[in-house]
Amino acid sequence: MALILRFVDKDGFIRERFFGLVHVKDTTYSTLRDGIFKVLSHHELVIQNIRGQGYDSASNMRGEWNGLQALICKECPYAYYIHYFVHRLQLALVTTSSEVSIVHQFFNNLTSIINTNTSSSKRNDELKDTQAIDVARKLANNEIESRRGLNQIGTLKQARDTHWGYSISNLIKMFDATYKVLENLSTEGNYHQRGDADFALNSLMSFDFILHLMKDIMEITEVLSQALQQKSQDILSAMDLVSSTKKLIAKMREVRWEDLLKKVKLFCEEHKIDIPDLNARYVGRRG
Incomplete structure (x- = not known):
């Protein structure tokens, strides 16, 4: 799983960086969530500070009840999901x-x-x-x-x-x-x-x-x-x-x-x- 981090730097500019690759044994929403949280915690980033998440339209990613985005929203209520832009185009x-x-x-x-x-x-x-x-x-x-x-x-x-x-x-x-x-x-x-x-x-x-x-x-x-x-x-x-x-x-x-x-x-x-x-x-x- 590839992780891209989009953030605002100390000067107020929006940045986007490739953050890393995570090995996952399957693509279930719980496995993907654990992989993301593990990487963020490793870099001492606070999970509750997530303000957005973007994936494609696969059901395990965007599912309203059991998808990855819903699972993350339960712990980070401001991590609004957006179908990522390039894929929409x-x-x-x-x-x-x-x-x-x-x-x-x-x-x-x-x-x-x-x-x-x-x-x-x-x-x-x-x-x-x-x-x-x-x-x-x-x-x-x-x-x-x-x-x-x-x-x-x-x-x-x-x-x-x-x-x-x-x-x-x-x-x-x-x-x-x-x-x-x-x-x-x-x-x-x-x-x-x-x-x-x-x-x-x-x-x-x-x-x-x-x-x-x-x-x-x-x-x-x-x-x-x-x-x-x-x-x-x-x-x-x-x-x-x-x-x-x-x-x-x-x-x-x-x-x-x-x-x-x-x-x-x-x-x-x-x-x-x-x-x-x-x-x-x-x-x-x-x-």
Whole structure:
């Protein structure tokens, strides 16, 4: 369990410091409370002086009757509980994005592709070996640069709510290796593995898999995302960043769309992904 201490110093300034790591045998509220109190007592900090506590929304932390925050409030009545701010921002982003069905479907498919490729150490090793062969081939054909630090062999990042950008970038870099591992699994695995691999492969090789679009959006929103996670928040600067980010996304829609489409078409041609006839008549689905 990680402890962060937020306090007012003798000059009246608010400070926030990493306080320490505590080993806990389980995550029950009583064990967590004892761990926190033990650390504070060790540093001769008076428990009754706690004036606030912040956790995520897990039931064992925020439970109104039996959660950690309720247990501490019984001994420290002024230790008001607040759902910690950065996590609330992340949840707002996740919830808002999930309201867009295409985005929600994209991340479901992304998770399926990554999990199918990384669910065992054997597949991880196969992915790295395939990537090494692919990098060596591209270097021999002068398709990629060979500067120091480039082309390092890595693995796919799990598509967690706070690591979307990394997951997308890694998949683009390792697209060929990912495809080959899925293709092998779809023919050589057991019937469960073949089914999962087929589904992931169909998602990966679909023109509707908006990989590059999401990568460009993540690059635009990265500065705002990092700013919102700073220890000290300047609300006016944050509002300016929100405004400028919205303008950049609008500019992407109005000006950069054709460039994005060209990039996607080149990527599809390189990886033999079928490109639909974009001049064909659009037929809306019922509802």
